[in-house]
Amino acid sequence: MALVYTSRWSGPLVSPMATGAESSTTNASPLMPLSWTSMATSPEGRDRPPAPNQRPGTDRGRISEGAARPARPRVMLRSANMKTIAIRSGMAVALLTLVAACGSGTAATTASAPAGTRVTSCGVTLEIPAVPRRAVAMEQNAAEIMLTLGLADRMAGTAYQTDPVLPELKEPYTRVPVLARQYPGREALLAEKPDFVYSMRASAFAPEAAGSREDLAKLGVPAYLSSNDCEDRALIPATAEFEAIFKEIGDIATVFGVRERGQAVVADLRRRLEAAERSAPRDLDADVMWYYSGTKVPAIAGDTGLPGTITKLLGSRNAFADVEQQWTEGNWEEIAARDPDVIVLADLTRGGDGDSAEAKKRFLREDPVASELTAVKNDRFIVVPGSSVDPSIRSVTAVEQVGQGLARLHG
Known part of the structure; x- marks a missing residue:
């Protein structure tokens, strides 16, 4: 019997995960939005660009909370004779993933991450029990890494767009819900039932933004932070090196079970980098x-x-x-x-x-x-x-x- 997916809702079809208590206030650095007025520095004297495309000196602004998306309806499948069959959304995910792998232009992510996959992010070991299905990229640069790896179908949202999206990523980017103009607040983030959060800025995990990575971990949500902007300033490398970027791409590819795709992306970037240096x-x-x-x-x-x-x-x-x-x-x-x-x-x-x-x-x-x-x-x-x-x-x-x-x- 041929089955055809039908639904009035376009969001990812994944069972929601339980959420816990509200996070407590932490010592994470405050989020500073797009306009700015003061330098944020570490005790070691290195600056801390507080948010994407921001540099020393802007006014602190209001955090955009974003709006929660509609509640997920029951998923329905219809057979060729239009008989309606109610099924669990987990089955729908499997069917839709199979369809996506067959010709959507999105890289297939049906491979599972090894049981108990671990990656280290700014001194924190993240336990990834399974390939994330509802990841949130907290700003454009994080989203573009995920989209380059073909992970649009694993994203429940993104935020903080600062530039026109790369031309080759425009189409998949339109398929990812934008949760907020800047960083989504904690409630707006948790309303999306994320199972993985990725940011390239520590300010994404400020109390007035998503809340600390520690608090998210207590809710079962691992959060990856780029080594370029660790909460602990002592962990930030002395200089920004391309090897750190390549490692980060590899980490995200590993988390989502697309390691070979990550290796191919990094190999192409290395080739271009070497060519630019030679010329x-x-x-x-x-x-x-x-x-x-x-x-x-x-x-x-x-x-x-x-x-x-x-x-x-x-x-x-x-x-x-x-x-x-x-x-x-x-x-x-x-x-x-x-x-x-x-x-x-x-x-x-x-x-x-x-x-x-x-x-x-x-x-x-x-x-x-x-x-x-x-x-x-x-x-x-x-x-x-x-x-x-x-x-x-x-x-x-x-x-x-x-x-x-x-x-x-x-x-």
């Missing part, structure tokens, strides 16, 4: 400044973040290499004293002060101090998407773009 101009005598946002108080890349790593990899010098922070609050007099040869502009779509690349260029050309910089007078700008300057699936693209830009300007 970079040799013996380039150029000081490069990475300008993230802001005009009166510009956010400038120091030595320990991804921009510092990319600059070294391409054989150039970071104009602020002596600053042992990922990002720092600059001032134009100091920038003028360093007088960079090239300025890399992060192109942001938030609409804030000095966010877009064009807004930065306009300011640089009109400001009496900035307009005298060598890079500005010679129009030596390289533009990269804002999300690519944090460790993510886009980071290799940033290497390619900056390498090509340096070759064009100094080749």
Whole structure:
């Protein structure tokens, strides 16, 4: 008997998991939304970019709670003669997964993770009893890693979109519910019955956001946090390295039972990274400044973040290499004293002060101090998407773009 799935609800068909008591207040760092006003630093002096595409200096804003989705209805299957059969949603999941594996364009995730799969995230060992079916990616960079691995059918939600989605991921992204404009609050998150939470920012697990990873674990929800922004600042690597990005992709692939797909993604990224390094101009005598946002108080890349790593990899010098922070609050007099040869502009779509690349260029050309910089007078700008300057699936693209830009300007 041929069975055809019918339902008036488009959400994932998975039995909800039980939730526990509300989380207690923790010492996790506060979430700081898209506009900002103060530097967040660790005791060790390294900065703590509080949320995606944010740098030192913004106002704290209101957390968007997001709206809970409708209650999950009973799933119905119809046979060829339209007889309606009520079945348990677990069977529907199996049938839909089989259909997806046969031609939806989504990578098949029917393989089970090994029993008792473990991954370590920022010093916390996560126990993953089975392949997650209702994962939530707390921001765009986390979502794009999952979608690149073909995991749209395992996602119950995402949040915090900061840039246009990568063209190749637009279609699967539209199939993932967006839970909030910024981070979903605890109630909004738990309303989705998540069985795995993934974030690249510690601020996602602040009390006023999702709550601490410890509290989520008590509810049986493992939460993975990128090593680039651990709650314990001592666990953050001294510099942002591509190997850490590749390991993170491998960890997520392992959790979802698509290890071979993860290996293929990493292999392609390695190939592109090596090619970008080989094609970079040799013996380039150029000081490069990475300008993230802001005009009166510009956010400038120091030595320990991804921009510092990319600059070294391409054989150039970071104009602020002596600053042992990922990002720092600059001032134009100091920038003028360093007088960079090239300025890399992060192109942001938030609409804030000095966010877009064009807004930065306009300011640089009109400001009496900035307009005298060598890079500005010679129009030596390289533009990269804002999300690519944090460790993510886009980071290799940033290497390619900056390498090509340096070759064009100094080749």
